[in-house]
Amino acid sequence: MSSAPSRSKPDPLARALDTAATQVLADVVRLSAANPVILIDGRSGAGKSSLARRLVALWPGRGRVQSVAMDSIYPGWDGLDAGVEAAFASILHPHARGLVGVWQRWDWERSEHAEAHAIDPSLPLIVEGAGILTEKTARLADVSVWLDAPAAARRRRALDRDGEAYRPHWERWAHQESVHIDRDDPRARATHVFEVP
Structure with a gap:
């Protein structure tokens, strides 16, 4: 008899993220806004990118939604705070004012900024990444999420995803x-807190 897990048994992480997506999208529907902003925060490997992908795939009415990963904005391994400030100034603040935002991708191999990307203020926006939920950014979010997961599971997922470059x-x-969590208390600022395995 095979010791491999049954294909019919749902993956606990996938199940938790599906539940999170369902609840977040229920809020989006209730908002009835043309261009809601969703912020997804959590430590590395918590499932932020996976949740963002689910939200995009299941977006109500199959409308167009913009999704930005903070991993594309942080300016290097010491750039969590700088990346969040850049996202606020170039994405969230313009979007809230009805203006086109422009952000630059960080090229991790060259350690420099690369091409620019525009954000349409008339469209929904998802921004996901560690550090994104602060006092300043939370005021511009319609729905905000904190994802929590055990440290060992997070580390395994993050290193599986990014390989030896991250280790x-x-x-x-x-x-x-940790500095962000102590200073900004993102869990308390979230409209939804989800525990994932």
């Missing part, structure tokens, strides 16, 4: 996340 920087990045 030497894990503690360095985790320290910045």
Whole structure:
């Protein structure tokens, strides 16, 4: 008899993220806004990108939605705070004022800014990444999410995703996340808190 897990048994992480997506999208429907803003925060490996992908795929009415990963904005391994400030100034604040926002992708291999991307203020917006939920950004969000997961599971997922390039920087990045959590209390600012395995 095979010791492999049954294909019919749902993955606990997928199930938790599906539940989160359902609840967040129920809020989006209740808002009845043309261009809601959703912020997804959590430590590395908590499932932020996976939740954002689910939200985009299941967006009500199959309308167009913009999704920005903070991993594309942080300016390097010491750039959590700088990335969040850049997202506020170039994405969230313009969107809230009805203006086109423009952000630049960070090229991790070259350690420099790369091409620019525009954000349409008339469209819904999802921004996901560690550090994104602060006092300043929370005021511009219609729905905000904090994802929590056990440290061992997060580390395994993050290193599986990013490979050996991330391993030497894990503690360095985790320290910045801890500073953010202590200073900004993102869990308390979230409209939804989801525990994922």
